[in-house]
Amino acid sequence: MIQRSILQVTLLSCAVLAAAGCGKPAPKSLVTGDAAQRVYVAPGEHDEFYSFLSGGFSGNMTVYGLPSGRLLKTIPVFSQFPENGYGYTEETKAMLETSYGFLPWDDTHHPQLSKTNGMPDGRWLFVNGNNTPRIARIDLTTFETDEILEIPNAAGGHASPFVTANSEYVVSAIRFSVPVPNTDVPIEEYKAHFKGSLSFVTANQPGKMDIAFQILMPGYNYDLGRAGKAASEGWFFFTTYNSEQAYTKLELNASKNDKDYIAAVNWKAAEACVAAGKAKVMPADYRHNHVIAATRTAVSERKTSVKVLEPTACPGAVYFLPTPKSPHGVDIDPTGEYIVGGGKLASVIPVHSFTKMIAAIKAKAFDGELDGIPVIKYDAVIAGEVQKPGLGPLHTEFDAKGNAYTSMFISSEIVKWKLGTWEVLDRMPVYYSIGHLMIPGGDGTAPYGKYVMALNKITKDRYLPTGGELTQSAQLIDISGDKMQMLLDFPTQGEPHYAQALPASLIKDKQVKFFSLKDNAHPYVARSEQDAGVTRQGKQVHVRMIAIRSHFAPDVIQGVEVGDTVYWHVTNVEQDWDILHGFAVLGMRTAELIMQPGETRTITWTPKSPGVYPFYCTDFCSALHQEMQGYVRVSAPGSGVQLTAGLSERSATQQARAAKLPKPVGGHDHAAVSTGVK
Amino acid sequence: MSFRARLLLAVAALLCLGALVLPLWEVRLGAPQYPEGLGLRIYAHTVTGIKEHDLDNINGLNHYIGMQAITPEAIPELVYMPWIIGALVLAGLGIAARGSRRGVLAWLAVVALLGVVGLWDFWRWEYDYGHNLDMDNAIIIVPGMTYQPPLIGTKQLLNFTATAWPGLGAVALGLSFLLTAGVWFVTRPRPEVA
Numbered sequence: 091m092i093q094r095s096i097l098q099v100t101l102l103s104c105a106v107l108a109a110a111g112c113g114k115p116a117p118k119s120l121v122t123g124d125a126a127q128r129v130y131v132a133p134g135e136h137d138e139f140y141s142f143l144s145g146g147f148s149g150n151m152t153v154y155g156l157p158s159g160r161l162l163k164t165i166p167v168f169s170q171f172p173e174n175g176y177g178y179t180e181e182t183k184a185m186l187e188t189s190y191g192f193l194p195w196d197d198t199h200h201p202q203l204s205k206t207n208g209m210p211d212g213r214w215l216f217v218n219g220n221n222t223p224r225i226a227r228i229d230l231t232t233f234e235t236d237e238i239l240e241i242p243n244a245a246g247g248h249a250s251p252f253v254t255a256n257s258e259y260v261v262s263a264i265r266f267s268v269p270v271p272n273t274d275v276p277i278e279e280y281k282a283h284f285k286g287s288l289s290f291v292t293a294n295q296p297g298k299m300d301i302a303f304q305i306l307m308p309g310y311n312y313d314l315g316r317a318g319k320a321a322s323e324g325w326f327f328f329t330t331y332n333s334e335q336a337y338t339k340l341e342l343n344a345s346k347n348d349k350d351y352i353a354a355v356n357w358k359a360a361e362a363c364v365a366a367g368k369a370k371v372m373p374a375d376y377r378h379n380h381v382i383a384a385t386r387t388a389v390s391e392r393k394t395s396v397k398v399l400e401p402t403a404c405p406g407a408v409y410f411l412p413t414p415k416s417p418h419g420v421d422i423d424p425t426g427e428y429i430v431g432g433g434k435l436a437s438v439i440p441v442h443s444f445t446k447m448i449a450a451i452k453a454k455a456f457d458g459e460l461d462g463i464p465v466i467k468y469d470a471v472i473a474g475e476v477q478k479p480g481l482g483p484l485h486t487e488f489d490a491k492g493n494a495y496t497s498m499f500i501s502s503e504i505v506k507w508k509l510g511t512w513e514v515l516d517r518m519p520v521y522y523s524i525g526h527l528m529i530p531g532g533d534g535t536a537p538y539g540k541y542v543m544a545l546n547k548i549t550k551d552r553y554l555p556t557g558g559e560l561t562q563s564a565q566l567i568d569i570s571g572d573k574m575q576m577l578l579d580f581p582t583q584g585e586p587h588y589a590q591a592l593p594a595s596l597i598k599d600k601q602v603k604f605f606s607l608k609d610n611a612h613p614y615v616a617r618s619e620q621d622a623g624v625t626r627q628g629k630q631v632h633v634r635m636i637a638i639r640s641h642f643a644p645d646v647i648q649g650v651e652v653g654d655t656v657y658w659h660v661t662n663v664e665q666d667w668d669i670l671h672g673f674a675v676l677g678m679r680t681a682e683l684i685m686q687p688g689e690t691r692t693i694t695w696t697p698k699s700p701g702v703y704p705f706y707c708t709d710f711c712s713a714l715h716q717e718m719q720g721y722v723r724v725s726a727p728g729s730g731v732q733l734t735a736g737l738s739e740r741s742a743t744q745q746a747r748a749a750k751l752p753k754p755v756g757g758h759d760h761a762a763v764s765t766g767v768k
Numbered sequence: 769m770s771f772r773a774r775l776l777l778a779v780a781a782l783l784c785l786g787a788l789v790l791p792l793w794e795v796r797l798g799a800p801q802y803p804e805g806l807g808l809r810i811y812a813h814t815v816t817g818i819k820e821h822d823l824d825n826i827n828g829l830n831h832y833i834g835m836q837a838i839t840p841e842a843i844p845e846l847v848y849m850p851w852i853i854g855a856l857v858l859a860g861l862g863i864a865a866r867g868s869r870r871g872v873l874a875w876l877a878v879v880a881l882l883g884v885v886g887l888w889d890f891w892r893w894e895y896d897y898g899h900n901l902d903m904d905n906a907i908i909i910v911p912g913m914t915y916q917p918p919l920i921g922t923k924q925l926l927n928f929t930a931t932a933w934p935g936l937g938a939v940a941l942g943l944s945f946l947l948t949a950g951v952w953f954v955t956r957p958r959p960e961v962a
Contacts, residue, residue, distance in 0.1 A: 638828065639828060640907075664825075664828070665820075665821035665824060665825065666821060666825045666828075667804070713832070713908070714832070714907060
C-alpha cells in the first residue's frame with residue numbers, strides 16, 4: 091500500500107514537471123514509430139553496410155554493421171593489441187617500427203576507403219596515425235593492417251589519409267608545423283624555421299606505399315583535406331588555420347584573422363614538376379613496414395630521402411582561397427564543383443566554386459601572395475554562403491539529391507542544406523557535440539545515401555553512467571525522406587573521429603576464410619605433428635609447435651633453462667573456417683597468440699625461475715578445448731636436463747593429412763634433435 | 769537390329785563414361801556449427817571433399833569418435849573400378865557394333881550385377897567405418913552408438929545430419945542401363961502381322 095502511494099506520488103510529480111515544461115526536451119520525440127524496425131537486423135541476417143570507425147586514441151579501427159550498429163570487429167592498426175598478439179609477435183612487431191623506435195600506440199583519425207572513379211571499390215581501407223604521422227593500409231579481404239608508411243618532415247598528421255578519385259595518392263598534411271629538417275631552434279623563431287608539409291603518398295600497390303613528393307608550405311596548421319573529383323579531379327584541397335603563425339596560446343592567437351585559407355593544390359601540375367626534376371631530394375629518416383604474404387611476417391625498411399617541392403619552384407601548383415574562419419573541414423560535393431569550408435568559428439558556411447576558382451586563376455584575380463603562393467580574391471572564388479547554419483560548422487557530406495549535411499559542433503546538430511540555393515532545409519539535434527558525420531559514399535561521386543551517422547564526442551546522460559570516463563557515440567539518422575529521422579544511438583570504442591561505409595555486397599564474399607597451410611612459407615612452420623620439435627641455438631630455444639583440435643604437439647617440453655629465450659612458433663594446422671587456436675604460457679610477459687587456420691605466429695618467453703609452466707589454448711576451439719594444454723619444464727642453468735619434446739603418436743585420422751603437405755625446410759633437422767616422449 | 773538401335777546402344781555405352789569423371793555418390797554432413805556444410809564425393813577412382821579441405825576436416829572430426837581415416841589410397845576398389853567401367857564401355861560399343869540382342873541382355877545382366885555388388889561393397893565400407901572404431905583412441909564414446917553413414921537418405925550421427933545420394937556418375941550409369949534396356953525391349957522380335 092505504501093509502495094503504491096509512492097508510485098502515485100512519483101507519477102504525479104512527473105506529470106507536474108512535464109506540464110510545467112521542466113526537464114530537458116525528450117529526445118524520444120525525435121524517434122518515429124517504426125525506427126526500431128528499420129534498424130533491426132534479425133538473428134542470422136546481415137547488415138546492409140559495413141562501416142569503419144576510427145578508434146581515435148585507441149589506435150585501432152572498429153567495424154560496425156549498419157543499420158544495426160552492431161560491433162563486428164576491432165582491427166589493430168597503430169596500437170599493440172594483446173587480444174591477438176598484434177605488435178607483440180615476431181611476425182607483427184615490425185609494423186610498429188618508426189624512426190623514433192618501436193611505438194606501441196598512436197591516434198587514428200580518418201579512415202578512407204580506396205576508390206575507383208570516386209567511389210569505394212572495396213580493396214583497402216587507409217587510416218592515419220595523427221601523433222607520429224603514419225598512414226596504414228588495411229586489406230579488406232583479411233581485415234588486417236598489412237602496411238604502414240611513416241611520414242617524414244611531419245608532426246600531427248591530421249589532414250590524412252584522404253584519397254584521390256582513383257586511389258593514385260593518399261595524402262598527409264600536418265597540423266603542427268615544425269622546423270624542416272627538425273633541428274634545435276628557438277621556438278620564438280617560428281616564422282623563420284617552421285614549415286608545413288603536404289605529402290603525396292602513392293597508394294595503388296600493396297606493399298609499395300611511398301612518398302612521391304612533399305610540398306613545403308608556410309608554417310600554418312593544415313587541418314583537413316579532400317581530393318577533387320569529377321569536375322575538379324586532379325586537384326586537392328587542404329584547410330589551414332593559424333595563418334597568424336602563433337606558437338603559443340593558439341586558442342587566442344590563432345583565432346585573430348577573419349579568414350584563413352583553403353590551399354588548392356593542382357597535384358597533377360605538382361606531379362609534372364617533380365617529374366621535370368624541380369623537387370629537391372632531401373635527406374630524411376622514416377620507415378616503411380609491410381607484410382610479406384608468403385610468411386605473413388612484417389618487415390621494416392628504412393628510407394633515407396624524400397623529394398621536396400617548393401611551391402615557388404612549381405608556379406600554378408598551389409593557390410590559397412581565403413575562407414572564414416579557422417576552417418576545419420573541407421569537403422567537395424559529388425559533382426566536384428563545390429568546395430565547402432567548415433569555418434569552425436565562422437557564422438556562415440562558405441562554399442567556393444571550382445569553376446570560379448579556375449576563372450580567377452586565369453584572370454589573375456589575386457590578393458597578393460603568401461610565401462610566393464597566390465591568394466585568390468574571396469569574391470572571385472566564393473559561390474555562396476549558407477546563412478545562419480548553426481554554431482561551429484565542421485564537416486559536410488552529401489547525398490545523391492543535391493543536399494549537403496553539415497555537422498555543428500557547438501550547437502550539437504546536423505544541418506541539411508541545399509547546394510546552389512544555400513538554404514537550410516532541416517535540422518537534427520545530436521547528443522552531444524558532433525565531430526565528423528558520415529553518409530555511406532557521402533564523400534564520393536555517387537553517394538549511396540540512406541543514412542547519415544553522427545559521431546559524437548560527449549554522451550553524459552545518454553547511457554547508463556560508467557564512472558567518470560564515458561563512451562562516445564554514433565547516431566544513425568535516416569536521410570531518405572525530406573526530413574531527417576533519428577533511428578539509432580550506440581556507444582563506440584575510443585574516439586571515432588571519422589568513418590566510412592560501403593555496401594556489404596562489395597566485400598563480404600571476398601573474405602579470406604583461412605590461409606593455405608601448403609603455401610605457408612614461414613621459416614618455422616610445422617604443417618603436421620611430424621614437423622614439430624625443439625632445437626637449441628645457444629641461448630635460444632625454438633619450439634616448432636602445431637595446434638589442432640584438440641591438442642598441441644609437442645605438449646611436453648623439457649630442458650629449457652633459466653636464461654634462455656624460448657621462441658614459440660605455433661602453427662594452426664586447421665584448414666577450416668573460424669577454427670582459431672590461441673596460446674599462452676604461465677607468467678608470459680608479452681601477450682597471447684591467436685593463430686588463424688594455416689598461420690604460424692611466434693611469441694618469445696624468457697622464464698625467470700626454474701619450475702614447470704603450463705601452457706594452453708586460449709581460444710575456445712572444440713569440445714576438448716579444456717584438454718588442449720601442455721607443460722614446459724624450466725631448469726637451472728647448467729642442470730644438464732636434455733632438451734626434449736613430447737610428440738606422442740596421434741591418431742591415424744589426424745596423420746592422414748600430413749602426407750600431402752610439403753616438408754618444411756630444415757624440418758627433419760628439428761625432428762632429429764627432438765626426442766619423442768611416448 | 770536397325771542402325772538406329774545400334775546407335776542408341778553406342779550412346780548408352782558412351783554414357784557410362786560419365787561414371788569415370790562424375791561423382792558416383794555424395795555424402796553431405798551438416799551440423800549447427802557447420803552451416804556451410806561438409807561433404808564427400810565418391811568417384812570411381814578417388815574420394816574427395818566437396819570443398820578443398822572437407823576430407824581432411826571430416827577425418828579431423830572423426831578422430832574424436834575413433835573412426836579410421838578415410839584415405840583414398842587405402843581403398844583398392846578405387847583402383848579397379850575405372851577399369852571395370854572402361855570394360856563396360858568397350859563391351860557396350862562392341863555389342864552395339866554387332867547388334868546382338870543376346871549380347872545386350874548379357875551386358876544388362878552384368879551391369880545390374882555390378883550395381884548390386886557395388887552398392888553392397890559401398891555399404892560394407894560404410895559399415896566398417898561406422899563400426900570398426902579405435903576405442904583406445906576414441907575421445908567421445910556414446911555407448912551403443914555406431915557411425916555408419918546412410919547408403920541413401922538421411923541419418924543423424926551425433927550433431928551431424930548425414931545425407932547420402934547418388935551422384936551424376938551413378939545417374940549416367942542408370943540412364944545408360946535404362947536406354948540399353950529400352951533398346952532391348954523395342955527390338956524384341958514381333959510376330960508378323962498377316
